[in-house]
Amino acid sequence: MSGVQQADHQTVSLHLLKQKMADFAKERDWDRFHSPRNLLLAMVGEVGELSEIFQWKGEVPRGLPDWKEEEKVHLGEELSDVLLYLVRLSDICGIDLGEAALRKVELNAIKYPASKKYTTNTDGAVQMCDS
Numbered sequence: 001m002s003g004v005q006q007a008d009h010q011t012v013s014l015h016l017l018k019q020k021m022a023d024f025a026k027e028r029d030w031d032r033f034h035s036p037r038n039l040l041l042a043m044v045g046e047v048g049e050l051s052e053i054f055q056w057k058g059e060v061p062r063g064l065p066d067w068k069e070e071e072k073v074h075l076g077e078e079l080s081d082v083l084l085y086l087v088r089l090s091d092i093c094g095i096d097l098g099e100a101a102l103r104k105v106e107l108n109a110i111k112y113p114a115s116k117k118y119t120t121n122t123d124g125a126v127q128m129c130d131s
């Protein structure tokens with residue numbers, strides 16, 4: 001058995017992740033390294049590692065049906081690194097990420113009403129149809 005704990009999926013929240021990252025940094029005396037700029041750069045680095053998983057593969061089907069289990073585990077790790085640094089960056093900047101994200105979802109719904117029809121232009125950007 002590995003030493004890595006299985007997550008209780010019911011209890012994972014942004015608040016829990018924020019607390020775990022704060023504890024992780026404190027226990028190692030790494031608070032001094034977790035400045036906004038350092039965390040942003042660390043997160044961008046992890047986005048790069050995440051991108052490497054997909055690079056040169058061409059488009060892949062949703063659900064990644066042809067991927068090996070170990071490739072999916074690796075993907076989960078890189079996605080998590082991005083999330084964890086984002087959660088930590090938000091915390092250190094004094095932003096309530098859950099509240100900000102919910103507000104943004106509402107703003108998105110106002111900007112892109114469900115009652116309208118949409119299309120994409122040749123660049124793939126979303127456009128609202130006139131009618």
Ligand SMILES: Nc1ccn([C@H]2C[C@H](O)[C@@H](COP(=O)(O)OP(=O)(O)OP(=O)(O)O)O2)c(=O)n1
Binds near residue numbers: 024030033049081085
């Ligand atoms: N100063 C640090 C260093 C690491 N971490 C945490 C957050 C990330 O979830 C993970 C990143 O660890 P690594 O820098 O070792 O990156 P990887 O796990 O991606 O390893 P590698 O780059 O060797 O693939 O550890 C952190 O909070 N603060």
